[in-house]
Amino acid sequence: MRSISSSTSDRFGAAYPMYATTRALDDLRAREYPVLDGLGQVYLDYTAGNLVPLSLVDRHLALLRDHLLGNPHSTNPASALATTLMAVHHRVSAAAILEGRSGGPAQARGAAFSPMLRTIAKLGQ
Secondary structure, three states: OOOOOHHHHHHHHHHOHHHHHHHHHHHHHHHHOHHHHHHOOOOOOOOOOOOOOHHHHHHHHHHHHHOOOOOOOOOOHHHHHHHHHHHHHHHHHHHHHHOOOOOOOHHHHOOOOOHHHHHHHHHOO
16 A cells, blocks of 8 residues: 655645544544555445444454354243343334434434334333
8 A cells, every 4th residue: 555755744734734633533444444544445335334343343253252142032041142132232223213313303314113123112112
């Protein structure tokens, strides 16, 4: 990957001083998406598809490494944990949608509720 010279970076910073306020995004990219820079790529998706951040991969790997997760509709111990994790996920997702954490009232965003989310939403009222 080609690097940017310090003089080019300095000239850019002088011409666009507000760019310095986006440093947190640069830090986030370096921390969570190092493969982008490693491969010299830029990712932009207008359909809201997202790359998986490294911290999520690490947490998910730890979950899979440290626990057995079976069929969530069965009664054995591995399945019971999967059922619990799914229920927690659904409650958190429903709450986030109902509280408008994604940018406003759910009705305004046209949120689609699965039967499980509708049930959880009713329980929370």
